[in-house]
Amino acid sequence: MRPREFDHDEVLRIAFDQFWRNGVRGTSLSDIARDAGVQRGSLYNAFGSKEALFLQAYERYAEDYLAALQKALGAGSLRKRITAFFDLTITNFRSGTPPRGCPTTRGLMELGAAEGEGLDDDARQAFANLIARITALVQDTLSAGAARGEFDGNAAAAALHIVTVTRGLAVLERAFGDEPQLRKIAAHTIDLVLGKKGG
Amino acid sequence: MRPREFDHDEVLRIAFDQFWRNGVRGTSLSDIARDAGVQRGSLYNAFGSKEALFLQAYERYAEDYLAALQKALGAGSLRKRITAFFDLTITNFRSGTPPRGCPTTRGLMELGAAEGEGLDDDARQAFANLIARITALVQDTLSAGAARGEFDGNAAAAALHIVTVTRGLAVLERAFGDEPQLRKIAAHTIDLVLGKKGG
DNA sequence: CGATGTATTTGACGCTGTGTCAAAAACATG
């Protein structure tokens, strides 16, 4: 066995950074190979294809992101938790200069588009998975809040609504890039779901 | 002057159909040229580039779609109007086999991704424009409903919320493709914004 | 310590797709 000459995880991080900033379409394997100091062929050998590389880089990111979301949802009153959730979400896809957008939404739309390619099903699955896990986190938070009397309603429906709004915010961010307006929409959503009273 | 040998609008329709079904990335100008019975070079001469062709085809579609939305929003009680709005929205991006998704959201994410290309700014502008016009239509409908005592709240904020949800639905459609669930989210949103009482 | 085997690296190749260009063709106009 000949050992790898590069660090697997570091290449994934470099690749995801490129993909996030320039999109899947706007990133060539030559770009990644140059930035990572690796031959293009080695990337194919190690990861299979451009989309497979993106997916692996994405899933690596997704775990980190989920952990951060879980932390944001874990402290304070229910309203504080949901507010922190929206804050992290918006801050995440307004990060970078220029803002890089939501990698999940962007990836889903870029890769999930072409049907019947086989790997695209894996891609869709990966994105659907993250969204489902986020929804579950929010739902658990709402259920716990309901048990403490901070929420009165259908936790599943409310969680789905909240996550739908965050996906919509990811789209509006691309269209307008008006961060204050995004935060207004988030605040309005919280009021709608939790009621307008403070706390 | 030598006259065109093809029908400008028909090519736009053929092109948009391809783009909608297979995505911008998944559609080559050779595909469109073949389907339209036109040489590839003629497309470049007439439309400039692939993205420019997509944009022109998109804007042609957008006018038709806006007209349909306006019609859906124009009859019945406020609740009926907003319900018709969501119905048309979901039906639109569940149309085709397999469902083609929301062309605005897909186009925005596919083209708006690569920054600093110049034409991409035009693309973003076109999508942002449609979203803004849809929001205005919904807001007008809500304002009119408020005047008739059917709605009590901030029409601008509510319209923005509703449109944000439709963008989120477009994303969830790609992720899960579960149409009944999409319609549930829509119904839940209507209840949140208009209140749970019938009418 | 040297031989063997296995996985990685490397560079060249084929293919598809975008976009450009100059020459040929077709028609409107005078």
Next chain:
DNA sequence: CATGTTTTTGACACAGCGTCAAATACATCG
């Protein structure tokens, strides 16, 4: 019928994805 303008046409250059065989480097075993 001659002229000029625009479209058409086919060839070309270029970038990017993916593949392959040969070369390479190392672990392992005798």
